[in-house]
Ligand SMILES: [Zn+2]
């Protein structure tokens with residue numbers, strides 16, 4: 001048995017980010033299970049990368065950071081079925097589901113319009 005302190009428990013971490021679809025700010029909480037053995041300085045650790053006590057202190061931050069990164073969603077969404085933003089004007093389609101634009105102009109008229117343009 002390596003001498004040290006076994007840290008075991010649950011930590012709640014506050015998260016802040018934005019929805020990849022509509023850019024709404026998301027705040028969420030992540031619960032992480034933590035279990036890590038911190039060995040006393042000077043004691044022979046079985047693993048080289050074992051966490052070590054710093055004096056009487058345990059630095060949980062690196063441990064929590066690693067866990068959070070592992071648990072973070074790759075593409076956070078404000079909700080599963082977020083409608084996102086209008087690709088034309090950027091309006092939030094969640095707030096305005098009926099949002100629509102005039103049908104795009106008939107491309108057959110583009111040639112005629114080109115004729116009106118002065119030759120550069
Ligand atoms: Zn969203």
Ligand SMILES: [Zn+2]
Nearest residue numbers: 086088089091
């Ligand atoms: Zn729009």
